[in-house]
Amino acid sequence: MGDCDDLLHELADFLHGELDAERTQHLRAHLEDCPPCFETADFQAQLRQVLAKRCREEVPADFKARVTAMLQVPADPS
Amino acid sequence: MADQEQFAEQAMEHMPALYAAALRMTRNRADAEDLVQDAYLRAYRGFGGFQQGTNLKAWLFRILTNAYINTYRAKQRRPQESELEDVEDLYLYHRLPAVEAATRGRSAESDVLERITDEEVKAAIEDLPEQYRLPVYLADVEGFAYKEIAEMLDIPIGTVMSRLHRGRKGLEKRLHDFVVDQHLISSSPENG
Numbered sequence: 001m002g003d004c005d006d007l008l009h010e011l012a013d014f015l016h017g018e019l020d021a022e023r024t025q026h027l028r029a030h031l032e033d034c035p036p037c038f039e040t041a042d043f044q045a046q047l048r049q050v051l052a053k054r055c056r057e058e059v060p061a062d063f064k065a066r067v068t069a070m071l072q073v074p075a076d077p078s
Numbered sequence: 079m080a081d082q083e084q085f086a087e088q089a090m091e092h093m094p095a096l097y098a099a100a101l102r103m104t105r106n107r108a109d110a111e112d113l114v115q116d117a118y119l120r121a122y123r124g125f126g127g128f129q130q131g132t133n134l135k136a137w138l139f140r141i142l143t144n145a146y147i148n149t150y151r152a153k154q155r156r157p158q159e160s161e162l163e164d165v166e167d168l169y170l171y172h173r174l175p176a177v178e179a180a181t182r183g184r185s186a187e188s189d190v191l192e193r194i195t196d197e198e199v200k201a202a203i204e205d206l207p208e209q210y211r212l213p214v215y216l217a218d219v220e221g222f223a224y225k226e227i228a229e230m231l232d233i234p235i236g237t238v239m240s241r242l243h244r245g246r247k248g249l250e251k252r253l254h255d256f257v258v259d260q261h262l263i264s265s266s267p268e269n270g
Contacts, residue, residue, distance in 0.1 A: 008167055008168060009167070011168075012242070012243070012246055013239070016217060016218075016223075016224070017223075018223070018224050040168065040171055043171050043174075043191075044168070044171065046191055047170065047171075047191060047250075048218055050191045050192075050194060050199065051199060051203075051218050051219055051249075052218070052219050052220075052221065054194065054195070054196045054198075054199035054200070055098055055102070055196070055199060055200060055203070055215075055219045056094065056098060056196075057094065057097055057098040057101055058094075059093050059094050059097045060107075060111075063097075063111050063114075063115075064090075064093060066115070067090075067093070067114070067115055067118050068086065068090065070115065070118065070119065070122075071082070071085065071086040071089075071090075071118065071122055072082075072086070
């Protein structure tokens with residue numbers, strides 16, 4: 001299945017929205033017809049979400065205050 | 079100074095993203111704070127050159143990335159430019175059956191992903207050699223377009239794509255190894 005190989009090779013670029021309209025349409029059509037590829041794509045899409053979700057950080061309050069002061073944000077009038 | 083007052087207002091909302099990125103770049107809090115502070119100062123001074131209506135976050139990330147490459151990393155005297163072992167496509171996905179079997183069916187595919195902790199994802203990213211770590215972080219954590227990443231890192235878009243291709247696989251291998259450790263699965267190197 002040449003289509004499957006093509007799809008898997010370009011899957012990450014596809015999920016990132018980096019393929020041109022023609023390739024995007026081609027891969028989307030294939031995904032609709034090919035359950036194994038659809039599952040693969042679904043997993044990779046979830047993986048990407050996990051990456052983004054798991055990398056958040058709390059900015060230390062004192063650091064944030066320091067930068068804010070550095071930028072001379074007008075003081076609260078109170 | 080209307081411009082610069084505006085700057086603080088608009089730019090501070092991006093600090094969590096910049097700080098998280100700086101932590102993954104420098105791998106420690108003190109350096110990450112220095113780097114972010116440096117980037118904000120540069121951005122503040124250069125805000126006149128920022129075109130209102132364009133992407134402020136991408137502009138700030140470009141400054142951060144530049145500050146990291148030109149200042150922070152330059153001080154480090156050639157850090158580890160280690161190569162990344164090349165592994166097969168979809169490294170993690172192809173090993174899910176083994177993971178599921180070893181946990182006696184308790185891990186559906188999505189459960190495997192849910193079990194990966196924040197600390198494991200962060201460590202997996204930080205383990206990547208820098209030339210892969212930055213593109214992967216900027217693309218897959220921050221969601222920047224390849225073209226934006228090429229501009230930030232000042233490398234051709236084809237280079238961004240090849241580093242992403244390899245870096246993503248390397249990241250999946252690390253995540254897989256964490257999952258394996260969690261479940262004490264014996265992996266068989268022969269079967270790859």
